[in-house]
Amino acid sequence: MLTPLETLKLYPPHAGTLASLLQSRAAVAGARECLVFQGRSLRYAEVLKQVERTAGVLARQGVGAGDRVGVMSHNHPSSVFVLCALAWLGATMVPVNPDYGVEEARYVLEHAQVAGVVCSPHALPTVTAACQAWPVAPWLWLNTPAEGVDLPVLEALVAREDAPQPPPPSTEADATCVFIYTSGTTGFPKGVMHSQRSLVMAGEGFVARMFLQPDDRLLCVLPLFHVNAIFYSFGGALAAGATLLLEPRFSASRFWQVVHETGATEVNTIAAASAILMRRPRSEFVPGHRLRKIYGAPFDAETYGVYQQEFGVPTLIEGYGMSEVPGALNNPFPGPHKVGSMGRPSLHPDPALSLAELRIMGDDGGFLGPGEIGELVVRTPIVMQGYFRDEAQTRAAFRDGWFLTGDLAQMDADGYFWFVARKKDIIRKRGENISGAELDRVVGQHPAVLEAAAIPVPSELGEDDILVAVVLRPGQVAAPQDIAQWCRERLAAIKVPRYVAIVDALPHTPTHRVAKFKMREDGRLRARAVDLGA
Known part of the structure; x- marks a missing residue:
């Protein structure tokens, strides 16, 4: 090699x-x-x-x-x-x-x-x-x-x-x-x-x-x-x-046939695709393939076990990046691999060229030590030039030369980074970043809706599903299915909420913003929502 x-x-x-x-x-x-x-x-x-x-x-x-x-x-x-x-x-x-x-x-x-x-x-x-x-x-x-x-x-x-x-x-x-x-x-x-x-x-x-x-x-x-x-x-x-x-x-039913027919040796996946393939009938698996490497995230112990032992793919590499800072972190190919981690800062093949530096930043802009939770920040030559026609958002994305990912993370004593939670109002579904604010706006335009708020809830395929909580206008009636259909007519299919909850009121902050962090902590919200994907 x-x-x-x-x-x-x-x-x-x-x-x-x-x-x-x-x-x-x-x-x-x-x-x-x-x-x-x-x-x-x-x-x-x-x-x-x-x-x-x-x-x-x-x-x-x-x-x-x-x-x-x-x-x-x-x-x-x-x-x-x-x-x-x-x-x-x-x-x-x-x-x-x-x-x-x-x-x-x-x-x-x-x-x-x-x-x-x-x-x-x-x-x-x-x-x-x-x-x-x-x-x-x-x-x-x-x-x-x-x-x-x-x-x-x-x-x-x-x-x-x-x-x-x-x-x-x-x-x-x-x-x-x-x-x-x-x-x-x-x-x-x-x-x-x-x-x-x-x-x-x-x-x-x-x-x-x-x-x-x-x-x-x-x-x-x-x-x-x-x-x-x-x-x-x-x-x-x-x-x-x-x-x-x-x-x-991506076709889950044909995936292994395609891998075999094309002689693929490497493939990139997302969490949902990996989970779907693990749950597909084993009759679709085609032995004798040449696939040896998979890049994606997150991979838990079950994923490693299924792909290495059942599917015969020896190497799975987890990584982390964003549209703004591609390829910032990865578990090193030669090892050691820490299952479930985002890995260490990515390297360029030429040791004379540096790629990503990553730190954990506190709210005051200071850097935190191992084990402390703060915002993951990145400094890398592989960084966006900015957001087109949006100087304000571009300026807000950086602090003292560091790109602010909006993700909370911590670093361990070995320099490996671990994802904790999202700081931004972003829902991660099947590899897509979906704006909670966009869903709030679109659902809020329904004539029967007074206020709406979208939050992520855990998906059985990994990453998130979408839950939208809706407060109706006085005297108005709308079923969860009506809300979903409204979204289907205006948004890509992946943005249509799986769960819709009709509620009397939404929690608010003192500045009258919807307190989505309280919604995410409320386990009763998902229980009372209608599961439109059931």
């Missing part, structure tokens, strides 16, 4: 941009598989050619440095090509959840001020409705053909013999290349801006985190609108010169 630094040194030096990283890998491994999707295999030289041609057609469309283009699709090779091509031009990709409702999509696309959108046929009706009332509508391309739809198709534009040559690739490693929209405590998503250098360094960090080898085959079942898939699976595969096995989305 090569060390992470030996893996990186297989390739010529790069300039910290996505284009230079891809060119570096193609120079040595041009004939090696780079990207596999539904039986289609592209080698590094072929991916580089696709990126160049995509950059050419985007430039002809008028896309240049600083422009932003939305991408709304389930996982597809076009998302990889567009990301790299936009970076080639010094432009920015704005990935959007393809399962968003119209209002959610409209907010993100308008807030990001996109010049155009590349979407799948599945997402086309949502994108069309979201952009309908714009004074100047963004241009719109499909990533694959759709019968009866008269729109340019990216695949066809790139395949044309007269496809234009791209301009020289951008050399600005600090140019913003991607926005990751993440739920905020204000109730509106925040556009987390990351540079090309940040993405490239995160990919190299993932080589160290998982000891990636050039012959590794990274299965990507998480969505390419999240930091995990972009910065770890894609970035890590590219940094190692390895192979990215791209799946449209």
Whole structure:
């Protein structure tokens, strides 16, 4: 097994941009598989050619440095090509959840001020409705053909013999290349801006985190609108010169068949996916697979036991990161592993380059010692450039150069960090950060609702489920099912509450804010709520 630094040194030096990283890998491994999707295999030289041609057609469309283009699709090779091509031009990709409702999509696309959108046929009706009332509508391309739809198709534009040559690739490693929209405590998503250098360094960090080898085959079942898939699976595969096995989305029933058929050696998961697979019929498991490494969190002792002893996967690595600070912590690949911990600060393969520093900060801004509980703070070169069009939130996210995670944690005597609780009004469900404030606002707009408050409650799949407590207006009637349907019509399915409790009143602080901490401590609230997922 090569060390992470030996893996990186297989390739010529790069300039910290996505284009230079891809060119570096193609120079040595041009004939090696780079990207596999539904039986289609592209080698590094072929991916580089696709990126160049995509950059050419985007430039002809008028896309240049600083422009932003939305991408709304389930996982597809076009998302990889567009990301790299936009970076080639010094432009920015704005990935959007393809399962968003119209209002959610409209907010993100308008807030990001996109010049155009590349979407799948599945997402086309949502994108069309979201952009309908714009004074100047963004241009719109499909990533694959759709019968009866008269729109340019990216695949066809790139395949044309007269496809234009791209301009020289951008050399600005600090140019913003991607926005990751993440739920905020204000109730509106925040556009987390990351540079090309940040993405490239995160990919190299993932080589160290998982000891990636050039012959590794990274299965990507998480969505390419999240930091995990972009910065770890894609970035890590590219940094190692390895192979990215791209799946449209996670399928629990087919997971082990896909692992076996693709020869996957590494996969990233989230807590809910890991828990679901543990509870699936063992008849779906396919022995003889090559999967040897899983990255995710949290993993408890039961998870280690099932995956190592029943599923035959020897190495599980827990880690911690956020859209703002990807890859901050992990249990060291060589060990020792502390089950259930967030791990130690992540390392870069090159010992001359430092990555994350982490401390526990008290309310007064001072640092706390081992065993003391406070807010986890991070200082790292892999940090967001800020929140797009939100200087106030950007300033509030930092204190004396440290990023404030909003998570309470403690550090043990060995330097391992342990999660305690969330400080922010964020619900973590199936790998998604869901804003409690957003749910409060949407449910509160129901004509029968006087006040609403959403809180996380433990899920049997790990992480959280959503409980919404509702106070009705005098004389109004609404059933929990009505509240859920109201949410379904306005929010992505993952944000629809599982539990709805109709209550007489909500607890408040002296400043008249809803005291959600009291709601979380009230065990009777969940007991009296209607379980709509039962």
